[in-house]
Amino acid sequence: MKKVFYILFSLFVLSSCEVSYLDDRAYEPAKIVAVKIDNALYTIANTGTKEAKVVLKPGVNLTALKTEILVANGELLNFENGVPHDLSKPIDIQIKGKDGATSTWKMIVQSPPLLVSLDVVGLPLSKDKINFGKTTIIVQVPVGTDITNLAVSYGFLNGTMTNFINGTPKDYTVSPSKPPFKLLVLGADGTTTYPYDVIFTSDAVGPAQIKGMVINGDTTSEMLIIDAAKNIVQPVVPYLTAFNDATIQLITGFGNVVDPGFKTTNVDLLKSIKVKITGTNGVETEFTIMNPLISNTPLLEKSHASFNFAANAGSSAAWSGNNIVIATNAMNAGATPVLGINAYDLAGNYLNGLAKTGTNFDGGAVTGIRKCATDNDGKILGVQLGAGAGSTTTLSIFKWNSITDPAPTAYITYTQTSLGLAYAPRSAGINISGSLDGNATITVPISGKTDVFVWTVTNGVLNPTPVAKAFPYAAAGNYYSVQPTEDGFVGAATGVNFNGVNLMGTSLTESAKISGAATSDAKTITYKGRKYIAYVAFVNSKHVFRIIDYTTPNTYSLENPIMNITGATVGNGNITVDADFKVINNKLHVLFYGTNDRLAVYKLEQ
Structure with missing residues (x-):
């Protein structure tokens, strides 16, 4: 008896579950979910309007289309699937749901x-000159064609003109105060009107094109085509502006239509952006716009030969006030510059050699100065090379308070022994950040x-005992630098x-790098809330002057x-190069220097 009870109870539960399941499905409303037209499937968006709308390509004959309607939770009542139908006008479809509704x-x-077709009285036109787009009709005519009184006839499939009679003479000129003639065409459904701007022009028409840009008010001097196949372009502008928060305008090919959703304000151009543009051929093209590049005529460009330095001499440059200092260890016979550090004005005129009073530097491998650097106030440090120095040979970093300081001092001194080294402390470079009268950091890597x-200065007081750190790559060249930030x-x-630039933490742990471009010096600046690196790369025997915005410190910014x-x-066997920033008259400037090549100074802001 107990077994019979359990069997009956189980049947009751299963029956109840089945009824509940069927009830849930039965009361879901019936709906059209897709339409298949000539074997092409179109899904229907559920908008709650009980409309099944399909848009085909232009010019399709709608009078005999093989059609299938797919219904969920129901069936068709008044429509036969799989046979041709006249769909030129909207039709009502009745469906019955499984709930009976x-x-x-x-x-x-x-x-x-x-x-x-498009015909102009007295003006033969080939088909390739007529460009029919989604909202435009653009016709390329010969230069000098009078377009003020053209008699044009248009022929359409699936459309009837409502505001124009074929052959009527019309003025098709366009000006800022006279927009293009807008031709209105009623669609085959008898309700939808399609507007077309009609333009006759002697300008070249065709595929979408970005001819230029306006970035924060600056018009590009050039649009570089980085990859024509992938439509990657890069704007070139004369000055540095807020690339990370830009207002932009695209200068496109004639009659091109930019995607109306394209953002033009508060645009971060330091990241590549994409934009869709439709050409006068009616084809939409997606472009990738890379970050802007600055290029303008240098304020100063002075060749290696004009300095009268010997070959491979002249190895370091920096700003001191509004003047420029360059370290050299050899000159041509009869040259004006002196061994050590020489000063020049912003026009490239020679000013003077820095004083040697009380010093022992010369052009030699041990005590000669190859590299120099300056602090925020223009104070100058020059480090002796130290190549072949003995274990107890005293080497100095000399300091000048200005280019006219008559009595430089041995600001820092050291020996192989004091540094705890097992080899001669040949300097690979010298870099400074901050002010020697306030807080500063000084670095000297070993060749x-x-x-x-690393030496530190706090409130104008130097700590003479350096901290030793380890660069993350062994076997560095004779010259390299570590710029404090x-x-x-x-x-x-x-x-x-390693050949390149890398970002490191306080312990010289690397966080990002760019390799494949030899260099030996770099300078950084924080300016108007942005962080920049300037350096000279030596690539394929050519000096490349580079600035990086590394406010976001990652590999992408370096690349x-x-x-x-x-x-x-040019030849540069020692890869001795340099760069430095300076704000002059409230405008950011940069200098670049490459041995055997030239010194160049650029004004980065207008």
């Missing part, structure tokens, strides 16, 4: 008008080694294991400089 849907199939020595260091190196000016072929 019926509903009426409106099926709308549209094919916009297609321009099939060919990973050792980097607010939150770490920037390396610029050439060597066996996409905002200045990238390539010079002529």
